[in-house]
Amino acid sequence: MQFSFVIGQEAVKEKLIASVNEKRLAHTQLFLGPEGSGALPLAIAFAQYVNCHNKKDGDSCGTCPSCIKYQKFAHPDLHFIFPTNTNDKVKKDPKSLLFTEEWREHLNETQGYADQNQWYEKLAIGNKQGTIYTRDADDVVKILGLKPYEAEYKVVIIYLAEKLMDQASNKLLKSLEEPPDKTLIILVAERYEMIIPTIRSRAQLVKVPRIPDEKIIQVLLKRFPDSIDESKAEDLAALVQGNWNMALNVVEFSGENEYNFITFREWMRLCFKPGDYFKLNTLIQELSRLGREKQKSFLTYGLNVIHSALLVNQKLEVKLIAGAEEKEYFKNFGPFVNNANSKEIYALLNDAVFHVERNANPGILFTHLSFRIIDLLKRGRVFAANAK
Numbered sequence: 447m448q449f450s451f452v453i454g455q456e457a458v459k460e461k462l463i464a465s466v467n468e469k470r471l472a473h474t475q476l477f478l479g480p481e482g483s484g485a486l487p488l489a490i491a492f493a494q495y496v497n498c499h500n501k502k503d504g505d506s507c508g509t510c511p512s513c514i515k516y517q518k519f520a521h522p523d524l525h526f527i528f529p530t531n532t533n534d535k536v537k538k539d540p541k542s543l544l545f546t547e548e549w550r551e552h553l554n555e556t557q558g559y560a561d562q563n564q565w566y567e568k569l570a571i572g573n574k575q576g577t578i579y580t581r582d583a584d585d586v587v588k589i590l591g592l593k594p595y596e597a598e599y600k601v602v603i604i605y606l607a608e609k610l611m612d613q614a615s616n617k618l619l620k621s622l623e624e625p626p627d628k629t630l631i632i633l634v635a636e637r638y639e640m641i642i643p644t645i646r647s648r649a650q651l652v653k654v655p656r657i658p659d660e661k662i663i664q665v666l667l668k669r670f671p672d673s674i675d676e677s678k679a680e681d682l683a684a685l686v687q688g689n690w691n692m693a694l695n696v697v698e699f700s701g702e703n704e705y706n707f708i709t710f711r712e713w714m715r716l717c718f719k720p721g722d723y724f725k726l727n728t729l730i731q732e733l734s735r736l737g738r739e740k741q742k743s744f745l746t747y748g749l750n751v752i753h754s755a756l757l758v759n760q761k762l763e764v765k766l767i768a769g770a771e772e773k774e775y776f777k778n779f780g781p782f783v784n785n786a787n788s789k790e791i792y793a794l795l796n797d798a799v800f801h802v803e804r805n806a807n808p809g810i811l812f813t814h815l816s817f818r819i820i821d822l823l824k825r826g827r828v829f830a831a832n833a834k
C-alpha cells in the first residue's frame with residue numbers, strides 16, 4: 447500500500463517520510479487514531495516506504511519486488527498480529543498465525559482499512575471478544591529473533607494493540623524497549639487508555655486524526671459516481687465524522703440497515719406507548735440473540751436515528767441520508783426527540799455500544815435501555831405538547 451492510497455492524513459505522511467529520509471526512524475511506534483481514520487493503512491504504507499528499493503516523490507515506487515509483495519500483504523518480512531478467538535476452524539488456542547490467510551483476505555477486501563466488526567464476522571467468532579493472547583506475544587518474540595529474510599527492515603504490525611492481554615503486553619516489554627537492529631514494530635490502536643502504561647511509554651506516539659470531511663467527500667464521489675452526488679457526499683461526510691469505515695458501511699450494507707431500521711422503529715413504537723410488555727420482551731430477546739457486532743451495528747443505527755431526528759427538528763430534512771420510508775419515520779419520530787431527552791437518549795445508546803464491546807449481558811442491557819427510553823420518550827412527549 448502506497449501513501450497515495452491512504453485517504454487524507456497529509457501532515458502525518460510528511461512526518462513519517464521525513465523520519466525515514468532524515469534517519470530518525472523510531473523502532474517502536476504507536477499509531478493512534480479513531481476507527482476509520484486510516485491508522486492501519488498508514489502503518490502498512492509506512493512500512494512499505496521504509497523497505498522500498500526506489501523511493502521517489504515522497505512515496506514508495508509500487509513496482510519494485512518489495513512493494514509488489516507489500517501490496518499483496520504477503521512480504522516475508524511483514525508480520526501481522528491481530529485479535530482472534532476460537533471458531534469452527536480453530537477450536538482451541540487461537541492466535542494470529544493460524545488466521546493469516548483470512549487476515550490477508552480481509553485486508554484485500556477493505557483495501558487496508560480493516561474494520562473490527564467485519565473482521566470478527568469474517569472469523570465467525572460469534573459473541574466472543576477478539577483478543578491478542580500470550581501465544582501471539584511468544585510468536586512476536588520468535589519473529590524478532592530472526593534476521594530479515596530479504597528486506598532491510600523486519601516489520602511487525604500489531605493491529606488493535608488495546609486488545610493485548612496484560613500477560614501478552616508484559617511479555618513484549620523488553621522487545622518493545624530494545625528491539626533487534628533493523629526491526630520496526632508498529633502498534634495500531636483506537637483506545638489509548640486501554641493500553642497499559644508500560645507499553646505506551648515504550649513507543650513513539652503518532653497521532654492519526656479523523657479524516658477531514660472534504661477528503662471523505664472527494665473519495666465518495668470518485669468511488670460511487672453513479673449513486674452519490676455532491677450533496678449526498680457532503681451529508682454523509684457530516685454524518686460519519688471522519689470515519690471512512692462508517693461511510694462505507696452506510697453506502698454498502700443496505701440490507702443490514704434495513705433490518706436495523708425496521709427493528710429500531712418497532713422498538714421505539716413499543717417504548718413510546720408502553721403496555722404490551724410481552725411484545726417488548728420478545729423484541730429484547732431477539733436483540734439479545736444477535737451477535738455482538740450486529741448489536742453494535744443496531745445501536746449505532748439508533749445513534750443515527752437520533753441525529754436524523756434532530757435534523758428534522760431544525761427543519762433540515764434535506765440533509766437526511768435515508769430512503770423515503772426512513773425519512774418519513776424520522777419526520778414522525780423527530781418531534782419527540784427534543785431538548786427534554788435527546789442528549790440522554792444519545793448518551794444511553796453510546797454507552798450501550800461501549801458495554802456491548804465489553805461483553806455485557808445483552809438481556810439486562812436491552813431491558814435497562816428499554817425502560818430508560820420509555821421514561822425519556824414520555825418526557826419528550828410532554829415537551830412536544832407544551833411546545834405547540
